[in-house]
Amino acid sequence: MAKTRKPKGRSLWWRVHSWAGFKLSIFMTFVLATGTLAVFAHEIDWLVTPAMRATPHTGPRASWGTLAAAAARAVPEGRLQSLHAPIDPWFTAEAWVDTGAGSPRRVYVDPWSGEVTGTHGWANVHRFLRQIHRHLMLPTQIGIPIVSALALLLLASLVTGIVTYKKWWRGFFKRPRGGDARRLSGDLHRLGGLWSLWFVALISLTGLWYLVETLGGRAPVPELARTEQARAAPTGAALDRLVARARHLRPDLDIREIRFTPRQGVIVLGQGAAWLVRDRANGVALDPADGAVLTQLAGEDLGLHERISEMADPLHFGTFGGLFTKVIWFLFGLILTGMSVTGVIIYAKRLEKAERGARGAVTIARQGMGSWAWVSLTLILLALVLTPFAIGGAV
Structure with a gap:
């Protein structure tokens, strides 16, 4: 009786890599594509909304x-x-x-x-891409865990991809070969994977952080002092005096946003000395009645937990360096989306060759995904159906 041969370690790693990138490839491609477009969501709005343009x-x-x-x-x-x-x-x-x-x-x-x-x-x-990428237009407590769980698959693909690619460090400048779709897609997949190692790791880690937040690991939000009675939103000279007061208190503050709250004052927010934090991490809340300081916020005073929370969005979407970093994030987002597609081609073409054309690559891909394809399509279609109700507001 012949002994059962155990699969080689590298073969097992490849199977894990293939499963992680193949079974949910439709859903993964959708999330990656919407996230990539979301990097330039404001710019797309600028193109389609003339009122947003200034000279x-x-x-x-x-x-x-x-x-x-x-x-x-x-x-x-x-x-x-x-x-x-x-x-x-x-x-x-x-x-x-x-x-x-x-x-x-x-x-x-x-x-x-x-x-x-x-x-x-x-x-x-911007609202459409943000919400469909972040939580599929579903309630956030349901949608965010579904989307952010894909970070686990990305991380698995990263680790298994490195293990299965022998002497991967030699492939950074290896020119893709032509000849057939399987060879070309494989070379492009490996080349894109090598150059985007840092990007996959970054997106995976920030995605995992979003998952941690939804499972109870959210950082505490600073408590803002309240006024004795509700205040109307000041405009004109009254607001200018409050802004001047905020600049006197925080000369380093690059004001990016002002919030008008009835009971927590006028909150002047922006960027300060701390790097890689959202605008909300730095600011001054003032009582519009007399300019008294209600609350001061400084990114450099945040604890480790809060600092990680504030870093997640700028790193995930590449907004911290303005247009320059957004271009980089967009290009690597395209590469990552393309890798999700080429991964399916590689898998299907490999099996098509092994079966000597008994089934076509498209049939192999469809049957290989099985019920996971229907799960992916259902989530995508549900998100699109929910869009008019989720983002609201007349155009």
Whole structure:
């Protein structure tokens, strides 16, 4: 009786690599593609929304008070929620105004003239890509764990890919071969994988962090002091005085956002001395009645847990270095999305050759995914169906 041969270690590693990248490849490709597009979601909105466009000038910009007053006049029946600085010089400033109809309305204001260039509902490209990539338009407590669990598959693919690729360090400059789809896709897959090792590790780790947060590991949020009574949102000269006060208290603060809250004051947020943190980590909350300091926030004072939480988004989406890092993240996102596709081709073509053409590659891919393909398609279709209800707001 012949002895059963145990699979070689490398063969076992390859099987794990193939399963991780193949069974949920449709869903993985969808999440990677939407995440890649989300890097430039604001820029896509800029292209399709003329009101978001501004012409840069050399003169002084309009004050925060002027911008807020213009936004308040544009939607007089609403309450000013927040005011955001232009993302780049060719963007307008953006205000969010609560009209009591559910989602806020966006008001775009020219940062130099202080004139309103247009208004828009809550739904836009950025909101669509952010929510469909982050939680599939599902409730966050359900959708985020589903999406972030893919980080485990990415991490498994990273480790097994290194193990199965013999002497991988020699392949960084290996030119892809032609000849047939299997050989070309395999070479492109390995080349893309090598150059994006750091990117896969980064996306995997930040994705795992999002999973940890949804499972109870969320960092504590700083408590903001409250005023004795509700305050109206100041605009014009009143807001300019508060901004001047905030700049006096925090000369290093590059103001990126102002939030108008009824009971926690006017919160001036932005970037300070701490690197790789969200704007919300640095700021000053002031009482609009007398300018008294209610709360001060500084990214450099955060503990390790809070600092990791604040670093996750800038690292995951590459926003920390402006347009330069966003271009890099977008290009490597394309590579990673392409690897998800070439991985399927490699798997199907390998089996097609082994079976000597008994089944076509497409049939092999479809049958190999089995019920996982239907799970993936169901999640994607459900997200698209839920989109009008999830992002809300009239265009």
